[in-house]
Amino acid sequence: xxxxxxxxxxxxxxxxxxxxxxxxxxxxxxxxxxxxxxxxxxxxxxxxxxxxxxxxxxxxxxxxxxxxxxxxxxxxxxxxxxxxxxxxxxxxxxxxxxxxxxxxxxxxxxxxxxxxxxxxxxxxxxxxxxxxxxxxxxxxxxxxxxxxxxxxxxxxxxxxxxxxxxxxxxxxxxxxxxxxxxxxxxxxxxxxxxxxxxxxxxxxxxxxxxxxxxxxxxxxxxxxxxxxxxxxxxxxxxxxxxxxxxxxxxxxxxxxxxxxxxxxxxxxxxxxxxxxxxxxxxxxxxxxxxxxxxxxxxxxxxxxxxxxxxxxxxxxxxxxxxxxxxxxxxxxxxxxxxxxxxxxxxxxxxxxxxxxxxxxxxxxxx
Amino acid sequence: xxxxxxxxxxxxxxxxxxxxxxxxxxxxxxxxxxxxxxxxxxxxxxxxxxxxxxxxxxxxxxxxxxxxxxxxxxxxxxxxxxxxxxxxxxxxxxxxxxxxxxxxxxxxxxxxxxxxxxxxxxxxxxxxxxxxxxxxxxxxxxxxxxxxxxxxxxxxxxxxxxxxxxxxxxxxxxxxxxxxxxxxxxxxxxxxxxxxxxxxxxxxxxxxxxxxxxxxxxxxxxxxxxxxxxxxxxxxxxxxxxxxxxxxxxxxxxxxxxxxxxxxxxxxxxxxxxxxxxxxxxxxxxxxxxxxxxxxxxxxxxxxxxxxxxxxxxxxxxxxxxxxxxxxxxxxxxxxxxxxxxxxxxxxxxxxxxxxxxxxxxxxxxxxxxxxxxxxxxxxxxxxxxxxxxxxxxxxxxxxxxxxxxxxxxxxxxxxxxxxxxxxxxxxxxxxxxxxxxxxxxxxxxxxxxxxxxxxxxxxxxxxxxxxxxxxxx
Numbered sequence: 086x087x088x089x090x091x092x093x094x095x096x097x098x099x100x101x102x103x104x105x106x107x108x109x110x111x112x113x114x115x116x117x118x119x120x121x122x123x124x125x126x127x128x129x130x131x132x133x134x135x136x137x138x139x140x141x142x143x144x145x146x147x148x149x150x151x152x153x154x155x156x157x158x159x160x161x162x163x164x165x166x167x168x169x170x171x172x173x174x175x176x177x178x179x180x181x182x183x184x185x186x187x188x189x190x191x192x193x194x195x196x197x198x199x200x201x202x203x204x205x206x207x208x209x210x211x212x213x214x215x216x217x218x219x220x221x222x223x224x225x226x227x228x229x230x231x232x233x234x235x236x237x238x239x240x241x242x243x244x245x246x247x248x249x250x251x252x253x254x255x256x257x258x259x260x261x262x263x264x265x266x267x268x269x270x271x272x273x274x275x276x277x278x279x280x281x282x283x284x285x286x287x288x289x290x291x292x293x294x295x296x297x298x299x300x301x302x303x304x305x306x307x308x309x310x311x312x313x314x315x316x317x318x319x320x321x322x323x324x325x326x327x328x329x330x331x332x333x334x335x336x337x338x339x340x341x342x343x344x345x346x347x348x349x350x351x352x353x354x355x356x357x358x359x360x361x362x363x364x365x366x367x368x369x370x371x372x373x374x375x376x377x378x379x380x381x382x383x384x385x386x387x388x389x390x391x392x393x394x395x396x397x398x399x400x401x402x403x404x405x406x407x408x409x410x411x412x413x414x415x416x417x418x419x420x421x422x423x424x425x426x427x428x429x430x431x432x433x434x435x436x437x438x439x440x441x442x443x444x445x446x447x448x449x450x451x
Numbered sequence: 452x453x454x455x456x457x458x459x460x461x462x463x464x465x466x467x468x469x470x471x472x473x474x475x476x477x478x479x480x481x482x483x484x485x486x487x488x489x490x491x492x493x494x495x496x497x498x499x500x501x502x503x504x505x506x507x508x509x510x511x512x513x514x515x516x517x518x519x520x521x522x523x524x525x526x527x528x529x530x531x532x533x534x535x536x537x538x539x540x541x542x543x544x545x546x547x548x549x550x551x552x553x554x555x556x557x558x559x560x561x562x563x564x565x566x567x568x569x570x571x572x573x574x575x576x577x578x579x580x581x582x583x584x585x586x587x588x589x590x591x592x593x594x595x596x597x598x599x600x601x602x603x604x605x606x607x608x609x610x611x612x613x614x615x616x617x618x619x620x621x622x623x624x625x626x627x628x629x630x631x632x633x634x635x636x637x638x639x640x641x642x643x644x645x646x647x648x649x650x651x652x653x654x655x656x657x658x659x660x661x662x663x664x665x666x667x668x669x670x671x672x673x674x675x676x677x678x679x680x681x682x683x684x685x686x687x688x689x690x691x692x693x694x695x696x697x698x699x700x701x702x703x704x705x706x707x708x709x710x711x712x713x714x715x716x717x718x719x720x721x722x723x724x725x726x727x728x729x730x731x732x733x734x735x736x737x738x739x740x741x742x743x744x745x746x747x748x749x750x751x752x753x754x755x756x757x758x759x760x761x762x763x764x765x766x767x768x769x770x771x772x773x774x775x776x777x778x779x780x781x782x783x784x785x786x787x788x789x790x791x792x793x794x795x796x797x798x799x800x801x802x803x804x805x806x807x808x809x810x811x812x813x814x815x816x817x818x819x820x821x822x823x824x825x826x827x828x829x830x831x832x833x834x835x836x837x838x839x840x841x842x843x844x845x846x847x848x849x850x851x852x853x854x855x856x857x858x859x860x861x862x863x864x865x866x867x868x869x870x871x872x873x874x875x876x877x878x879x880x881x882x883x884x885x886x887x888x889x890x891x892x893x894x895x896x897x898x899x900x901x902x903x904x905x906x907x908x909x910x911x912x913x914x915x916x917x918x919x920x921x922x923x924x925x
Contacts, residue, residue, distance in 0.1 A: 167687050167792040168821075190689055211631055222630070224639065225608045240883040241876070244857035246788040248605065248820040250594045250643050251858045251875055252902060253884045257607070257639045261631065278689035298660045298729065316732055323731035353628035355549035375551075378630050401629040423634040424623045428890060432635060435886040448633040 087150070093124050102138045103152045111154040115231060115239050115270045121153055122268065123237035126439040133443060134264050136206025137178060139199070143210055143406050144263055144446035145413035155205050158270060166191060169276040170228065170245055175205025175269045191276045194220045197338035205269040211261025215338055216313075218375040219301050223260055226275045230256040232267025235437025245273045264442040265433045265451070282318040285337050287311050288330035291358060291374045296327045303374040305361055306339050310374075313338075342369035344382030346408045350392065352377045352401035363395060364388075377401070386412055393420055419448035426451075454510045458492055458534070461502045466493040466540075477535045480522040483783065484866055486515075486529035495540045497614055497622050497652035504650065504896070505620040507534055513899045516646040518558060518586030521579075522593060523784055524865025526645045531899045538588045541652055546571055550628055551658045552611060557588025557651050564656070573658035576603040579861070580769045591651050594643030596861030598694040598768065599725075601819035603659065605861065607642040612655030615641060618892045626655065640887065645863050646898040648891040662727035665693075666737040667755040667764055670744040671718035675699060677747040678720035679794045682818040684743045685724070686791060690736055695819030696723040696768050702813040702826075703767075705774040712767030718750065722818070723768050771815040772826070778811065779828035783840050787848050789856035791821040800850050801825050808843040822860035823851070849874065864902045872904050881907040 089108055098111035107130075112118045125132045133149035135141075135156075155176030162172040166189045173182060179199035186192055194214045195207055202212065213222040229243035242255035259269055283301075288294065291310050294303050302313040312328060313336050314321045325332040341347070348368070352360045354377040361372045364381055367388040372379040386408065393403040397420060405418040423429075426449045433440070433451060445451070452460070458467045468474065468491035479485040489512060494500045507514045513533035520527055529535050541556035544564060548571040555564055561582040565574040578597035579585055585595070591613070596605045603609070612626035625638040632638075641648050672678040682695050698706070698721050703714040714721055722744065726736040741752040755761035775782045789797045798814070801823070805812035816824040825847055829836050848858060848871060858868050858875050872881060885908035891897075 165790065165792055167683055168790040169686065170790070213631070217630075221604065221608055224636065225604055234883070238879050238883065241880050242883070244788070244875070245855055246790055246821055246857050246860075248596055248600060248788050248817070248822050248860040249857040250596075250605070250861055250863050252864065252872060252881075253887050254594070254607065254639055254643050255883065255887065258636055260636060260639075261633075262635055266635070278686070278691060280689060298663055316728075317735060319735060320729060320732040324729060349631070351629040351631055353550050354630075355547075376630055377628070396629075399629075400627050402631075402633055404633060419633045423632055425625055425637045426634070428617075428637060429635045431890045432887065435890060436883070447635070451634075 087128050087130060090124065092120055096121065098154060100135055100152055100154050103135050103154065104133065104141070104149060106133070106149045106152045108150070109152045109154065111157045113157045115233055118153070118233040118268055118270055119237040119239060121151065122233055122235055122441065125151055125441045126236050129439060130441060131444055132441050134209065134268050136176065136203035137201030139202040140206065140210040140212065140406065142408065144443070145405070145410070145418045146443055146446045153268070155203060159203070161185070162271065169247065169278070170273055171276055172245065172271060172273045173204055174271050175203065177204045178202070179204060179207060186276065187279065190279045192279050193274045194226055194277055195223070198340040204272060208260055208269055208272065209263050213378065215302050215304060215373060217378065218303070218373055219299055220277055224257050227256050227260065227272055228275050229273035230259050231270045232259060233270055234267040235439060235442050240267060243273065247275050263446045265447055266436045268442060280316045282321045283313070283315040283336035284321040284325045284332050284334060285311050285313055286325050286328045286330045286332040288328055293328060293330070294374070297324055304339065305372045305374060307369055308365065339371055341380040342371055342382035344369065344384050346383045346386050346412070347406040348381040348383070349404040349406050350379040350381055350396060350401065351404070352379070352396055352399055356399055356401070363392065386416065389416060397421055422449040454506065454512060455490060457506045457510070458490060458503065461506060462492055462494060462499055466495065467491070477517065477537070478529060480517070480520040480525060480527040482523050482525040482528060482865070482867055484525035484528050484530065487532050488529045488535040489532050491535045491537060493537050493540050497616060500536065500616045500650050500652050501620040501622055503534065503536055504616050504618065508618070508894070508896055513896055514650070515898050516588070516592065516650050518589030518592070519560070519584045521581040521585045522589060522865065523786070523862045524867040526593065526863050526865035526898070526901060528866065530866055536650060538586060538652070541588070543653070546573070548573065551660070552628060553656050553658055555587050555654050555656055557586060557591070557654060559587050561585050561587060561590060568658050569661070572661050574661050575656055576609055576659050577606045580772065587654050587656070588651050591642050591654055592644070592646050593861070593863040596817070596820070596822065598696055598817060600817065600861070601695060602691045602693050607639060609657045610638060610642050610654055611657055613638045613641055613651050614653035615649040615651050617649050618894070618896055622652070628655070643863070645865060645902050647888055647902055648897065650897070664730045664733045665725060665727045665761070666733045667761040668724045668737055668740055669753040669764055670722045670724065670741070670749040671715045671751050672720045672722065672747070672749055673718065674748070675720045675798050676795055677749065678722045679798060679818065681722060681744050681747045681749065682794065683791055684747070685740055686819065688739065688743065690739065692724050692736070692740070692819065693727045694723065694725040695817070697721070697814070697816055697818040698768065698771065699814040702771055702815045705778055705813065706767050706771055708777060709774040710767055710770055712763050714767050715751065723764060768815070775826065775828055779830050781829050781831045783827045783829070783844060785823070785825045785844055785847055786859050786862040787823055787851040787856055788860040789821045789823065789851050789854050791819070793854040793856070794818065794821060797823060797851065797854065801847055804843050804846045808839045810839060810843055817860070820860065821856070866901055869902060870904050
């Protein structure tokens with residue numbers, strides 16, 4: 086058991102659902118985060134950053150020495166509806182935030198069924214909305230980040246305006262990085278206005294949607310296809326009339342499928358239909374047509390090797406989002422390592438030299 | 452062998468320029484800052500680019516990548532000497548209509564890409580005003596925007612993959628057709644890095660369907676304030692038009708004298724708005740924009756009724772910089788961003804600064820994004836004018852940062868704004884950026900001394916305690 090100094094232990098907190106660790110802390114400021122990380126770097130302790138715990142198995146993190154929750158860093162620092170920008174702490178629960186934004190008919194385009202997930206967690210895990218085909222992924226919404234590096238530096242990049250090419254785009258590098266370039270403390274996000282009406286149309290096949298240039302989303306869930314439309318009442322009525330299907334008012338977003346094993350299958354957009362045909366017999370799935378983002382779940386991993394081999398043969402990936410730890414030991418959560426692995430390793434070494442933030446959680450065991 | 456002999460052997464004599472006049476032409480981009488090219492090369496493939504990189508490294512000579520040279524911040528000026536690597540021969544275009552993407556050579560001209568995609572009902576969204584000349588490689592280097600960035604974002608949102616030559620000559624492909632490549636998003640880091648991290652040879656771009664309907668409106672206002680308020684109220688009403696572009700009276704006058712695009716020259720400001728989408732939506736949105744404009748005292752609201760009319764309105768906007776030649780021999784174009792809600796006070800301040808320095812200043816800008824482009828027309832031969840132009844420019848940029856804005860919206864930092872980076876970032880922030888550069892290019896081979904001010908990496912961290920307040924330790 087490592088001894089922890091009082092300025093760290095004063096941050097101790099009870100964290101519901103978090104993995105067992107020597108110490109669980111909930112910092113109240115970026116400086117607190119820096120203290121914890123600096124201490125961990127000095128002592129060589131693994132830190133798992135804890136948001137809502139919804140993707141805690143993603144990337145098969147090793148057992149942590151310290152669990153650091155961002156729950157006390159969840160304030161909205163500024164929100165200017167006329168600028169469509171928001172600055173918010175990483176620990177803000179997405180559900181609460183989106184509810185608040187909806188009060189002004191705006192959205193941050195986070196995942197629609199977020200559960201307990203937080204702003205920082207969704208960004209760090211690279212989670213995207215089902216609307217991403219029309220409104221782009223999480224990466225495209227991040228204007229500025231403040232992160233704390235493994236060695237305790239507080240680094241800001243980007244800016245608080247919707248258009249900005251000032252220096253390297255480090256803020257976007259935080260997406261899907263699992264904190265390896267620094268724990269996200271706060272972000273500035275580009276918001277999107279929400280039009281007054283939405284309609285969900287059930288159709289026979291994704292091919293029918295070609296009658297509409299840019300729908301909000303086309304989702305196929307276990308063989309059933311729904312088209313999501315939004316706009317003024319006039320627009321959504323007219324568009325749904327063009328589709329041969331049953332329409333229902335409102336946007337009724339589905340949750341990702343559940344099971345003991347959860348997967349993210351990523352394929353070239355045009356192969357989405359082929360991928361779902363491939364999964365149909367074995368796995369439950371929710372596929373975003375036009376994007377190639379397929380969320381799947383199963384009760385065992387029997388088909389995984391075959392599906393991964395197919396995905397990788399077409400330039401895609403089968404990634405394990407959640408699975409029993411024993412399985413992740415024998416089946417790499419990410420699959421074949423990506424290109425530029427050496428660059429990734431050297432970049433991370435500049436920001437987390439002792440490799441204490443979620444070590445081993447990235448592809449290639451980084 | 453000498454550098455010249457190595458380059459000629461690798462690329463053929465015809466692809467290496469060495470005559471003084473040729474070198475002079477390639478020693479400058481569209482900024483006011485000239486460098487000095489040692490040689491200019493035209494590699495024909497990624498493999499040849501890799502060979503040039505290895506040759507440059509072995510001779511310790513820097514490489515400055517160049518597309519069409521339309522950049523405005525000296526990003527492509529070889530200010531430290533070295534090889535100017537021109538990408539124009541990397542001009543392949545492979546459209547993949549099923550995936551709505553294309554693999555495009557870095558040297559392909561922006562507008563040529565959209566022209567090649569049009570038969571498939573697709574287009575490339577980023578549309579800088581220089582799109583008939585600028586290259587995709589240059590767009591990637593500067594994360595270029597354009598009039599239609601408002602609804603679709605800058606170049607970075609449309610790049611799915613990159614083929615890049617790294618400093619050791621390795622050719623890597625980053626990203627790809629499938630979404631969310633596992634690991635760090637290195638391609639996203641290279642977009643906007645101004646040729647300082649690697650040389651991009653091919654780009655996998657996202658193509659968007661051409662929207663079925665488009666409505667282009669021209670609103671003219673007796674005051675700039677009315678025009679700017681209209682922009683804010685359009686956004687506040689929940690609309691994100693494809694474009695919201697503003698020109699002031701001095702600008703419309705200059706354009707009309709040159710092009711006769713039908714712009715009202717007696718208006719203080721004209722707003723060009725464009726809405727795209729399905730038939731059922733565009734007319735009601737256009738109507739709503741017209742109403743908001745009239746409520747802010749717009750005198751007239753024109754809706755382009757034909758494609759010719761629309762093209763003429765856009766030609767007036769996109770040719771604004773070309774119209775400057777009649778006013779003065781030189782111009783200095785700024786690029787800064789302010790929060791949209793600060794546009795009214797920003798415009799007032801910009802005019803006030805120009806008046807104070809007795810300068811001719813015109814405005815044409817992407818109002819929807821808060822991306823201002825004050826343009827100062829001057830004659831560089833007038834004694835003392837250069838100093839006034841630069842002082843006014845610094846005051847404008849300082850003001851934009853003070854109200855929460857950014858140094859650059861779409862032109863980049865290059866050399867011109869490099870030293871202003873200290874106004875936007877702390878030493879620690881700049882040190883972090885310098886570390887990124889060092890990981891990719893430890894010897895400073897690629898476009899040296901651009902983007903980051905000298906000494907960015909010198910920050911003495913001195914242990915974490917500097918960052919942690921004293922009180923935290925008790």
